[in-house]
Amino acid sequence: MRLLTIGAFARAARLSPKALRLYDELGLLCPAAVDGESGYRFYDPAQLERARLIAWLRRLGMPLARIRQVCDLPASAAAEEIARYWEQVLAETAARGQLATFLVDYLSGRGSTVEETATVLGIRYAARSESGLVRTSNEDTAYAGPRLLAVADGVRGPAGDLASAAAVDALKPLETMAVPAEDLLGALSDAVGEADRMIGEIAASTPSGEAVTTLTALLWSGSRLALVHIGDTRAYLVREGELFQITHDHTYVQSLVDEGRLTEEEVASHPRRSLLARALTGTGGAQPHLSLHEAAAGDRYLLCSDGLSAVVPAGSLREVLTGPAAPQHVLDELVARAYAAGAPDNIACVVADVVSLDAPAAARPAGTGR
Numbered sequence: 001m002r003l004l005t006i007g008a009f010a011r012a013a014r015l016s017p018k019a020l021r022l023y024d025e026l027g028l029l030c031p032a033a034v035d036g037e038s039g040y041r042f043y044d045p046a047q048l049e050r051a052r053l054i055a056w057l058r059r060l061g062m063p064l065a066r067i068r069q070v071c072d073l074p075a076s077a078a079a080e081e082i083a084r085y086w087e088q089v090l091a092e093t094a095a096r097g098q099l100a101t102f103l104v105d106y107l108s109g110r111g112s113t114v115e116e117t118a119t120v121l122g123i124r125y126a127a128r129s130e131s132g133l134v135r136t137s138n139e140d141t142a143y144a145g146p147r148l149l150a151v152a153d154g155v156r157g158p159a160g161d162l163a164s165a166a167a168v169d170a171l172k173p174l175e176t177m178a179v180p181a182e183d184l185l186g187a188l189s190d191a192v193g194e195a196d197r198m199i200g201e202i203a204a205s206t207p208s209g210e211a212v213t214t215l216t217a218l219l220w221s222g223s224r225l226a227l228v229h230i231g232d233t234r235a236y237l238v239r240e241g242e243l244f245q246i247t248h249d250h251t252y253v254q255s256l257v258d259e260g261r262l263t264e265e266e267v268a269s270h271p272r273r274s275l276l277a278r279a280l281t282g283t284g285g286a287q288p289h290l291s292l293h294e295a296a297a298g299d300r301y302l303l304c305s306d307g308l309s310a311v312v313p314a315g316s317l318r319e320v321l322t323g324p325a326a327p328q329h330v331l332d333e334l335v336a337r338a339y340a341a342g343a344p345d346n347i348a349c350v351v352a353d354v355v356s357l358d359a360p361a362a363a364r365p366a367g368t369g370r
Contacts, residue, residue: 140348200282
């Protein structure tokens with residue numbers, strides 16, 4: 001088959017010769033032949049399909065390193081990888097949109113100032129992590145403090161427990177930092193970046209070179225809280241007797257549900273239900289979801305790993321969480337129900353009640369804190 005000059009190939013692929021030279025240098029699209037004297041590049045027409053795929057992916061804004069990965073995959077796997085990438089783009093866009101709306105309202109005066117909205121709130125909390133009935137190790141980490149709640153689920157392997165602990169440890173300094181309400185998201189984002197760096201160091205010390213964990217955490221300031229979430233750990237809110245899941249699972253099966261290709265009922269039996277679409281991997285490419293929320297006295301929050309949410313139905317969670325018991329008793333009952341369901345995975349959970357610190361001592365539950 002006759003080879004095409006770089007100019008002819010560029011026109012056919014709708015790429016510039018400059019782009020083709022860059023892709024050659026990166027090993028993404030190498031010419032079929034190079035003239036030994038002139039150094040002129042020639043391409044095989046069979047390479048057009050790969051070239052067009054690269055051009056399309058660049059139009060999506062996909063980084064070149066990720067494009068190389070996609071191009072080297074079989075078609076079905078490449079399609080799944082593109083779908084995961086686009087899910088990340090949409091999530092990032094939504095998060096930036098929420099932050100932009102907050103900043104526009106705050107700076108234009110349409111929203112209340114921090115001083116006007118600040119309400120002195122505190123939390124009563126409890127945290128617990130268990131190995132379950134099947135696993136011989138525990139890769140889950142749970143933490144609760146006066147300003148920070150966090151749950152991380154390390155992916156099973158030699159470094160899963162280290163990764164989940166590192167993710168939570170990276171957030172703990174936020175407990176004692178003076179973080180104003182308007183900078184909660186920035187502080188959380190920086191801490192998650194540090195968590196990813198720490199996980200990268202852990203991964204480098206393992207034979208497999210991998211360390212992976214999910215993370216869901218809440219950071220408080222006044223009546224405002226910031227949520228960071230990546231993976232399939234979850235955060236729930238109970239308000240006025242209703243249970244709301246305030247995180248969205250970053251999993252392959254959840255993407256199928258979002259696309260209407262799978263029902264919620266089919267998730268539990270899907271063979272790839274544990275496949276994560278996003279997690280902290282230490283590679284610098286983490287894309288957690290960040291959002292701001294307003295807390296109110298009387299709210300109750302649950303953060304948990306899928307060792308609880310996958311085996312205890314939402315109706316059962318609501319029944320326990322809407323009861324009058326204190327956080328520690330609620331937590332113990334939730335874990336007991338996970339064990340009653342077989343507890344096939346590690347279990348990590350945090351329960352926190354929001355209370356007004358301005359209320360008279362006799363009117364508020366005793367002992368904010370544990």
